[in-house]
Amino acid sequence: xxxxxxxxxxxxxxxxxxxxxxxxxxxxxxxxxxxxxxxxxxxxxxxxxxxxxxxxxxxxxxxxxxxxxxxxxxxxxxxxxxxxxxxxxxxxxxxxxxxxxxxxxxxxxxxxxxxxxxxxxxxxxxxxxxxxxxxxxxxxxxxxxxxxxxxxxxxxxxxxxxxxxxxxxxxxxxxxxxxxxxxxxxxxxxxxxxxxxxxxxxxxxxxxx
Ligand SMILES: [Zn+2]
Ligand SMILES: [Zn+2]
Numbered sequence: 001x002x003x004x005x006x007x008x009x010x011x012x013x014x015x016x017x018x019x020x021x022x023x024x025x026x027x028x029x030x031x032x033x034x035x036x037x038x039x040x041x042x043x044x045x046x047x048x049x050x051x052x053x054x055x056x057x058x059x060x061x062x063x064x065x066x067x068x069x070x071x072x073x074x075x076x077x078x079x080x081x082x083x084x085x086x087x088x089x090x091x092x093x094x095x096x097x098x099x100x101x102x103x104x105x106x107x108x109x110x111x112x113x114x115x116x117x118x119x120x121x122x123x124x125x126x127x128x129x130x131x132x133x134x135x136x137x138x139x140x141x142x143x144x145x146x147x148x149x150x151x152x153x154x155x156x157x158x159x160x161x162x163x164x165x166x167x168x169x170x171x172x173x174x175x176x177x178x179x180x181x182x183x184x185x186x187x188x189x190x191x192x193x194x195x196x197x198x199x200x201x202x203x204x205x206x207x208x209x
Contacts, residue, residue, distance in 0.1 A: 001045040001046060001195070001196050001197070001198055001201050002043060002044050002045050002046075002193055002194070002195060003044060003045060003046040003047065003048070003075075003174075003193060003194045003195075003196055003201065004039065004044055004046075004047045004048065004176045004177050004179070004190075004192075004193045004194075005048045005050075005075070005092065005094060005123070005146070005174045005175065005176035005193075005194055006048060006050050006079070006092060006125065006146065006149065006150075006175070006176025006177060006178045006179075007035060007039075007047060007048065007049055007050060007176065007177060007178070007179050007181070008050065008051050008052065008079075008178070008179065008180045008181060009028075009031045009032040009034070009035040009036075009049060009051065009057055009061070009181045010028055010031060010032070010051045010054065010057050010181070011031075011180045011181055011182075011183075012052065012180070013028070014051075014052075014053075014054055015051070015052035015053060015054070020053065020054060020056075021054075021056065022056070023056075024056060024057065024060055028057065029060070029064075031181050031182065032049065032057055032060065032061045032064070033064070034181060034182065035047075035049070035179070035181045036061060036065060036070060036072060036074065038181075038184070039072050040070065040071055040072050042190060044072055044193065045072065045073065046072060046073035046074070046075060046201065046205075047072055047073075047074060047075070048074075048075035048076075048077045048092070048094050048176065049061040049062070049074055049075070049076060049077060050077040050078055050079045050092050050093075050094070050176075051078055051079065052078070052079050052081065053078060053079070053080060053081055054078055055076065055077070055078040055093070055096050055098070055099040055100055056099065058074070058075070058076035058077050058078060058096065059076045059096065059097075059098070059099070061074045061076065062074040062075070062076040073205075075094050075095055075205055076095065076096045076097070077092060077093050077094040077095065077096055077120070078092075078093050078096065078100065079091070079092050079093075079125060080092075080093060080100065080102060080111060081104055082102075082104055082105075082106065082108055082111065083104045083105055084108050084134065084137070084138070085133065085134065085137060087130055087131060087134050088104075089108070089124070089125075089130055089134055089138065090124075090125035090126065091108065091111060091112070091115075091122055091123065091124060091125060091138075091142065092122070092123040092124075092125045092146065092176075093111075093115045093118075093120050093121075093122060094120055094121045094122075094123060094174075094204075094205070095118070095119060095120035095121055095204065095205045095206070096115075096118055096120050097118050097119065097120070098118060100114055100115065100118075101114065102114065108138055108141050108142075109141050112141050112142055112143075116143075119206070121143045121144060121172065121204055121205075122141070122142045122143050122144075123142055123143065123144040123145065123146055123172065123174055124138050124139070124142045124144070124145045124146060125146045125149065125178075126146055126149040126151070126152050126178070127145055127146065127160050127163075128149070128152055128158070128159070128160050129149075129152060132163070135160075135163065139167070139169065139171070142171065143171055143172055144171045144172025144173060144174050145160065145164060145169065145171060145172070145173060145174075146160075146174055146175055146176065147159065147160045147161050147164055147173045147174070147175055148160065148161070148175035148192045149175065149176065149178050149192055150175075150176065150177035150178050150179065150185055150188070150189030150190065150191070150192035151177070151178035151179075151180075151189060152178070153188045153189055153191070153192055154186055154188060154189050158188075158192070161173075172204075174194050175192045175193060175194050176192060176193065176194070177189050177190055177192050177193065178192070
């Protein structure tokens, strides 16, 4: 399966204002469906919807994709921003069933536990954007690492594989475009997607076709 594990259909709409809306507007819904249609057009089998500190869009997208019978599986998620050891870091929660409770000052281990309580997966987003110390302090807290990130690829600093290999990292290795709708991802950004076998995908995220 081809999966994009990191997308933002609502771009920075609520994030920069620190808002956590409880309902989506008509425009929000239109943008989410636009991103899903792009995912289908790009040949993805599944797409994670991971807006900034907001699970609502992903949860709605997953339900709507099922209701409409879209030919793409939606993994509901969000990208959580935490202040960790004097650095801002992002942790992707993938496979959420409900919104997550946390603040930027929730300890990373506690956030990861809350993510796992939902049967979801915690992934360190774009580790190449932080100090190496951040990776080393979080690698055993999370279930996986985003070894490649499309938005970082656009800035020329894409791949964390060499660090993971040198460190003998045994957790999940995922990647995603980090596409911020309606920006159409450049080819190198869209190329940041994960190939995963079906059994592994359904073991992690449940369900089935
Ligand atoms: Zn991020
Ligand atoms: Zn992101």
